[in-house]
Amino acid sequence: MPIRLKLLGAAKEVGRAGLLLDVEGEQVLLDYGVSLKGNEPEFPLPVQPRNIRVSALSHAHLDHSGALPLLYVSARPPLLTTPLSLSLSELLIRDFMKLSKYYIPYELEELEKMKDHAVPLVYNEVYEAGELTFRMVDAGHIPGSSMIVLETPSFTIVYTGDYALHDTCLLRKGDSGAIAKADVLIMETTYAEFDHPPRDVVEKEFVSSLEEVLSAGGIVLIPAFAVGRAQEILCVLAKHGVSYPVYVDGMARRANELIAESIDLLRDPRLFEKALDMARSIEDWDDRKRALSSPGVIVSPAGMLKGGPSEYYMEKLMDDPRNAVFLVSFAIPETPARQVIETGVYSSATKKGIVKARVEWFDFSAHCGRSELEETIRLTKRSASIVLMHGEEGAEQVVYRYATESGRRAYAPSAGEWLEIEL
Numbered sequence: 308m309p310i311r312l313k314l315l316g317a318a319k320e321v322g323r324a325g326l327l328l329d330v331e332g333e334q335v336l337l338d339y340g341v342s343l344k345g346n347e348p349e350f351p352l353p354v355q356p357r358n359i360r361v362s363a364l365s366h367a368h369l370d371h372s373g374a375l376p377l378l379y380v381s382a383r384p385p386l387l388t389t390p391l392s393l394s395l396s397e398l399l400i401r402d403f404m405k406l407s408k409y410y411i412p413y414e415l416e417e418l419e420k421m422k423d424h425a426v427p428l429v430y431n432e433v434y435e436a437g438e439l440t441f442r443m444v445d446a447g448h449i450p451g452s453s454m455i456v457l458e459t460p461s462f463t464i465v466y467t468g469d470y471a472l473h474d475t476c477l478l479r480k481g482d483s484g485a486i487a488k489a490d491v492l493i494m495e496t497t498y499a500e501f502d503h504p505p506r507d508v509v510e511k512e513f514v515s516s517l518e519e520v521l522s523a524g525g526i527v528l529i530p531a532f533a534v535g536r537a538q539e540i541l542c543v544l545a546k547h548g549v550s551y552p553v554y555v556d557g558m559a560r561r562a563n564e565l566i567a568e569s570i571d572l573l574r575d576p577r578l579f580e581k582a583l584d585m586a587r588s589i590e591d592w593d594d595r596k597r598a599l600s601s602p603g604v605i606v607s608p609a610g611m612l613k614g615g616p617s618e619y620y621m622e623k624l625m626d627d628p629r630n631a632v633f634l635v636s637f638a639i640p641e642t643p644a645r646q647v648i649e650t651g652v653y654s655s656a657t658k659k660g661i662v663k664a665r666v667e668w669f670d671f672s673a674h675c676g677r678s679e680l681e682e683t684i685r686l687t688k689r690s691a692s693i694v695l696m697h698g699e700e701g702a703e704q705v706v707y708r709y710a711t712e713s714g715r716r717a718y719a720p721s722a723g724e725w726l727e728i729e730l
């Protein structure tokens with residue numbers, strides 16, 4: 308029996324990941340996220356929630372989780388995910404609902420139902436639904452992130468979600484063991500066009516730039532995603548023993564607490580404890596003023612300078628050339644961060660102008676680079692079928708060529724197209 312598969316989004320694009328599988332007569336939904344590029348969120352293609360036997364969430368980021376509550380308007384499918392992905396996705400979805408209330412076709416009631424129907428799975432714990440067996444394995448992308456492994460008596464499907472095959476300060480690299488068993492591998496391709504520089508080099512450059520600004524009396528703003536990147540940066544600062552005050556603001560504070568509850572998932576729990584001891588949580592406006600009054604480091608969402616307290620800090624710090632803004636997240640087009648990197652101009656609803664503070668970008672990516680994506684292909688069986696998603700068209704093509712040259716069947720489907728794979 309062939310399997311059928313349809314991308315509901317993240318086809319030749321990054322954002323609103325969603326994937327519908329038709330396996331042994333059962334429908335399975337893997338991830339259901341939103342895209343946050345423009346002013347209005349974009350949702351993935353619709354599904355019929357009543358037909359879904361099982362849904363599963365790879366990790367908390369909104370481009371994978373933001374549309375999931377929609378399923379619970381009219382149905383009650385079980386949602387498989389790790390306990391940490393569940394708590395972190397709730398944090399992010401609640402914030403998303405606050406920020407974009409007019410555009411969201413579900414309410415808190417649906418989010419509550421989603422939580423009620425969640426089936427928390429630790430890594431390698433098995434969930435069975437008829438002939439289908441599900442398992443989550445560590446994806447090495449953010450705390451709690453998973454690859455989803457779906458087995459039947461006759462074949463294995465592996466969905467990587469977002470993943471990395473390199474260690475970071477925060478996380479061990481993803482568990483690539485399941486990839487070798489996959490008959491169908493559905494993989495992300497975000498950074499297929501280049502390799503990330505080695506982590507130790509990035510860290511050294513980052514810390515040396517930081518010391519330069521701080522010792523000359525400046526303040527360094529580090530806009531960072533609340534979940535994942537903020538904690539990675541705090542670990543880097545703790546590891547290198549930065550001697551100036553380090554502040555953390557916005558949703559990153561709550562994310563720190565939730566991640567601390569699952570501290571054993573981290574590569575070096577003691578380093579994270581040290582990072583949390585070092586970081587001072589900003590609780591009110593007096594704290595914010597204090598953070599802006601003397602040399603120090605401020606880690607705050609939003610990573611792309613769109614929303615969150617990082618906007619406030621940016622507007623306070625950008626006019627003084629002693630200060631600096633260190634961008635540590637990928638900046639998608641049409642975001643203030645991307646504009647700052649490309650043109651040196653910052654603009655928001657409340658302020659527009661040339662940034663006089665020093666601007667630098669550091670590649671702290673938590674995704675595979677090109678070599679890791681190629682390594683992934685080499686890990687698969689020669690008979691494996693490879694389905695590409697979660698990358699711009701050019702990126703998907705790079706992996707497509709590599710996979711076909713390596714003798715694998717590869718597919719880069721468009722959104723909404725049913726793909727039939729004969730096994």
Ligand SMILES: [Zn+2]
Nearest residue numbers: 366368448469
């Ligand atoms: Zn992600």
Ligand SMILES: [Zn+2]
Nearest residue numbers: 368370371469
């Ligand atoms: Zn993603």
